Amino acid sequence: SKWVYSFSKEKTEGNKDMKNLLGGKGANLAEMSSLGLPVPPGFTVTTEACIDYQKTKSFNDDIKKQVEEALKLVESSTGKTFGGGDNPLLFSVRSGARVSMPGMMDTVLNLGLNDETVEALSKKSDNERFAWDSYRRFIQMYANVVMGMSHSLLESTLEDLKEAKGVDSDTKLDAKDFKNLVKVYKQIIAQETGKKFPTDPMEQLWLAIEAVFGSWDNPRAIKYRQLNGIPGDWGTAVNVQAMVFGNMGDDCATGVCFTRDPSNGEKKFFGEYLVNAQGEDVVAGIRTPAPINECSKNDSNRSEKTLEEYMPKAFAELTDLYQQLEKHYKDMQDIEFTIEANKLYLLQTRNGKRTAAAALKIAVNLEEEGIVTKEEALMQIDPEALNQLLHPRLDPDATKNIIAKGLPASPGAGAGKIVFHSDDATSMHENGVKVILVRQETSPEDIAGMAAAQAILTARGGMTSHAAVVARGMGKPCVAGCSEILVDSKNRTMIVGDKKYVEGDFITLDGGTGEVIEGEVPTLDAEINADFAKFMAWADEIRTLRVRTNADNPEDSETAVKFGAEGIGLCRTEHMFFEPERILAVREMIFADSTSHREKALKKLLPYQKEDFKGIFKALDGKPVNIRLLDPPLHEFLPHELEDKKELAEYIDVELKTIEEGCERLHEFNPMLGHRGCRLGITYPEIYTMQVTAITQAALESIDEGVDVRPEIMIPLVATAKELSILREILVATIEQVRGDKEFNYKLGTMIELPRAAITAADIATHADFFSFGTNDLTQTTFGLSRDDAGRFLTEYISKSVLPSDPFVSLDQEGVGYLVKFATEQGRNANKEIHVGICGEHGGEPKSIDFCHRIGLDYVSCSPYRVPIARLAAAQAVI
Ligand code: ADP
Ligand code: MG
Ligand code: MG
Numbered sequence: 001s002k003w004v005y006s007f008s009k010e011k012t013e014g015n016k017d018m019k020n021l022l023g024g025k026g027a028n029l030a031e032m033s034s035l036g037l038p039v040p041p042g043f044t045v046t047t048e049a050c051i052d053y054q055k056t057k058s059f060n061d062d063i064k065k066q067v068e069e070a071l072k073l074v075e076s077s078t079g080k081t082f083g084g085g086d087n088p089l090l091f092s093v094r095s096g097a098r099v100s101m102p103g104m105m106d107t108v109l110n111l112g113l114n115d116e117t118v119e120a121l122s123k124k125s126d127n128e129r130f131a132w133d134s135y136r137r138f139i140q141m142y143a144n145v146v147m148g149m150s151h152s153l154l155e156s157t158l159e160d161l162k163e164a165k166g167v168d169s170d171t172k173l174d175a176k177d178f179k180n181l182v183k184v185y186k187q188i189i190a191q192e193t194g195k196k197f198p199t200d201p202m203e204q205l206w207l208a209i210e211a212v213f214g215s216w217d218n219p220r221a222i223k224y225r226q227l228n229g230i231p232g233d234w235g236t237a238v239n240v241q242a243m244v245f246g247n248m249g250d251d252c253a254t255g256v257c258f259t260r261d262p263s264n265g266e267k268k269f270f271g272e273y274l275v276n277a278q279g280e281d282v283v284a285g286i287r288t289p290a291p292i293n294e295c296s297k298n299d300s301n302r303s304e305k306t307l308e309e310y311m312p313k314a315f316a317e318l319t320d321l322y323q324q325l326e327k328h329y330k331d332m333q334d335i336e337f338t339i340e341a342n343k344l345y346l347l348q349t350r351n352g353k354r355t356a357a358a359a360l361k362i363a364v365n366l367e368e369e370g371i372v373t374k375e376e377a378l379m380q381i382d383p384e385a386l387n388q389l390l391h392p393r394l395d396p397d398a399t400k401n402i403i404a405k406g407l408p409a410s411p412g413a414g415a416g417k418i419v420f421h422s423d424d425a426t427s428m429h430e431n432g433v434k435v436i437l438v439r440q441e442t443s444p445e446d447i448a449g450m451a452a453a454q455a456i457l458t459a460r461g462g463m464t465s466h467a468a469v470v471a472r473g474m475g476k477p478c479v480a481g482c483s484e485i486l487v488d489s490k491n492r493t494m495i496v497g498d499k500k501y502v503e504g505d506f507i508t509l510d511g512g513t514g515e516v517i518e519g520e521v522p523t524l525d526a527e528i529n530a531d532f533a534k535f536m537a538w539a540d541e542i543r544t545l546r547v548r549t550n551a552d553n554p555e556d557s558e559t560a561v562k563f564g565a566e567g568i569g570l571c572r573t574e575h576m577f578f579e580p581e582r583i584l585a586v587r588e589m590i591f592a593d594s595t596s597h598r599e600k601a602l603k604k605l606l607p608y609q610k611e612d613f614k615g616i617f618k619a620l621d622g623k624p625v626n627i628r629l630l631d632p633p634l635h636e637f638l639p640h641e642l643e644d645k646k647e648l649a650e651y652i653d654v655e656l657k658t659i660e661e662g663c664e665r666l667h668e669f670n671p672m673l674g675h676r677g678c679r680l681g682i683t684y685p686e687i688y689t690m691q692v693t694a695i696t697q698a699a700l701e702s703i704d705e706g707v708d709v710r711p712e713i714m715i716p717l718v719a720t721a722k723e724l725s726i727l728r729e730i731l732v733a734t735i736e737q738v739r740g741d742k743e744f745n746y747k748l749g750t751m752i753e754l755p756r757a758a759i760t761a762a763d764i765a766t767h768a769d770f771f772s773f774g775t776n777d778l779t780q781t782t783f784g785l786s787r788d789d790a791g792r793f794l795t796e797y798i799s800k801s802v803l804p805s806d807p808f809v810s811l812d813q814e815g816v817g818y819l820v821k822f823a824t825e826q827g828r829n830a831n832k833e834i835h836v837g838i839c840g841e842h843g844g845e846p847k848s849i850d851f852c853h854r855i856g857l858d859y860v861s862c863s864p865y866r867v868p869i870a871r872l873a874a875a876q877a878v879i
Contacts (some may be wrong), residue, residue: 003049004066007033008041008077016329021046023237025096028349035328037321038345041077042091042241043070047098050213050235059206067209071240078242083201087124088117090134090243092279093208095215097236100350101224106145106215108208109279110138110243112201130248132178133170137247137278139185139197142204146211147193154185169287171276205240212238220444227451244345246338247278253339255307256282257292257318259326262334262354262472263411263463265361268295269322271335272462273307278338282462288481289462292318298407298463300483314344325349330372331380332362355411355472356381356388364531374538375879381535383846383872388412389532390563390865392523394510403496403507404516406457406482409468411512414455414477415520417504420489422449424503429453436507438494440487442467450474455509457516459487477511485516528562536564536868539875545852546859547870548626550839552576554615560864564871567624567710568616569772569861570839573691574632576612577605583637588652590634591662595686602690609691613698613711622708626772626839626861627695628751629688631716633676638663672786677717678750681727688715688727689734696738699746712747714772719756721763728767747835752823753777761823765830772861773820775840775848779807782816808841811848821855837861846873853877 005013005022007030014022014030022030026044033039049063075081080089090112113121113135122131140158143149161177162168173181186197198204215221216236225232246254257271272289274281282289291297292307292315308315318337321344325333334352338345354362363377372380394400394413416434419425422445425437429452437453439446441460450456450470455477458467462481471478486495492503496516501507508521548569549560553576557568577586585604592598616625639645639659649656668674681688692713699709713731718724728748735746750767752758753774761771780787785794787808797803803812811817820838827834837859842848844862849870852860854877862870 003063004043004045004070006043006070006073019098023096024100026237026239040242040244041074045238047235047237053213086120088120092241092243094239095212095236098234108141108145110134111204113138114199129175132175136178136181143189146207209238244338244340251342257335258352259322260332262352265358270296314339317344356385361531378875383869386868390526395522395524398521400521401518402515403518404482404484406479406514408514409480410471410478412477413510413523415508416454420492422446425449425452459485477509479509479514539871542878543874545874548859548861549864550861554619556864557616557619563867565867569626571627582608584651586637587648599686606694609694610698614702617702617709618707624710626712626714628714628716629691631677633671633674635666635668635671678715678723685730692731692734693738696735716751718750719754724750724767754781758819758823761826762830765827765834770835771827773838775842779816810845811842813851844870849873850877
């Protein structure tokens, strides 16, 4: 079989659609190569070879042979020879998985150098400093990636040398310095590893390929996969590519650019570069890079020379190429480039990571520019990413004591206690403490700490630094390159001006402005802009599934309507009972010893409920409002504290003992399967008749006030058709009586949340105007899994792949989903008019929404903030 794919001007075997086999980087290198773009030639060893290698920990003969053949092609394409001769070929060995895992795995540059080839390179380039700079870089990377030495050991030797020479930058070191450095490096490596640095380039190459394959399973790659749900059996490809040199002199450079602004999506070509530098220098934050053009400038680099000014020809070429790439890929690109002796090379392109706000703007603009269709634009955004847009920002009216300003690397506002180490961030977060991770700069080892933090602050690094890229991907606020702060992570302090901050002090970051603020500043909810409205209108145009919201009060209802809710799918009336001035009346009702006493207590609650319903009807004017009658067991409303019991005894004028006995009597061992839902309605019909009276009166009064009301009255926890038919009769009679001769339209239906109800849906449907699937309880009762306690072992179930995911988060389509589908079909057969929706947490989860669309439900209902997510997911389900 085929393990190796070449890419070069002469011969390219892969393309952009082969990401699974070639990895994202390899597939795109092949694609760019076949488009005729300036890409150094090379070859990709496939992900399948990685999996094969993982099994046997060795390379099979086919792989070896194919690598050697591909290597010859690179030699003939470049006219250089690997491992000898007077024009030595050097390679970069680069990892590349299916999806980009920025900085998660390792790269080795300048491979093929040894004491002989370095001399040849020096002679050929007529640049001794360059040759030895490349050699010391190679040894540094190789020792770390392949020989497993810590980064810091050789790095600190370099730092010491710079200090001894009194220079602040690598560019000020000369050939002699690098020659010495190489000697010292080799000694340290021999001491530390007990091995000699390998001199045979072929051996260097194989060990490097092996190391990249091995790096797929290093701890930080595993952590990244966990955080991003990437399967462990995908493997990584290895790209072996001819080196081009950005470190050959002042007519050389290396850089990273985005075809649009990744923070806000504006159509601005945007990027950073370094003269006379190589590879990771730009992203590692070792030297702070310069802007490539005027619009990439920020406050701290305003005076620096742009690439456009410094190398106008190469810049013009880069401009031409980025436009081609964007049109070709139909998306914003993140491009890595290197300029060798004024000649531009592209080393990587991929769809750029971006904030949700940027993603939205880019999708809308690309459609307007005719690059993508509406459908393609809608598919560009992960519905979950909209979450970020709906997130808090700083209250503009709050006073803020700005202590420093860095780069606005990832928008959003976050406040918390300062921590200086990632593991502290993780452990404090686990204890419920909000933290801000403050670092000199971040590295891939900080991933878990960044995920745990509210926001991230770094003292060094640019807009494309590790911290910035990762934070944007996570949707976390980040202020990067804030050079005014002095971070001393060893002593856990941060100094700004003459003030010292210690671990545990509160700060607030505004990732949209780069401000670092003392203390905890209040935040405000997000605003919806014109792009958002336009994009969501496309989603609404395409989707067929309606989206409602779960809201229990007028304020939440208003928020949801603002986010595009088309009705309320679930209004839980019991939440209205817990308000302090109402709970006493509720308890009086529970402890009543006669129907008439119970009715007396319920009468007190009626006006409250009526007002709440009127508020909700008003917010939803003309849209359906599904109101669920009382559902939880009475047990949940009982007083627990002695004080509360005394208060209640006094309120209803009985002995404390009576209350205590009552509590005992009402206690249930398994209340969630107990005296609740329609079972309360059957045993205490006066509760439901009071609620229905309140609904009817609220509706009539609202109609008089000019509000269009469409109530749907929902009876919970029905198991049998009989329960529903009994209650329907009672409630219809109540409504008829309350409304007298007034016009009033309503629907009466049920929740399907017990397996028995789903199985007998045909019978139940003859008494119902609608079904609403309560998939939280339906999941609990179908699995026999307590939703309040299952967390303890569910995580283990998921990590051991017993279950593919948490069934309370993403609907179990085979089991619970089957019941939903079955009941919908049965219900519709028995009652053609029946209206069907879902109101569990699943109503806001994209995969579950896709399922609901496929089985033909009428609507999903979810929490207000998830309404836009559901609207987009419903549109994507159609496309
Ligand atoms: P990552 O996946 O971490 O971005 P890459 O494989 O893209 O790692 O390599 C990192 C950097 O190394 C690149 O951005 C580029 O600057 C440099 N690099 C990689 N390949 C080459 C090459 N063939 N010639 C010159 N520089 C290279
Ligand atoms: Mg890269
Ligand atoms: Mg329920």
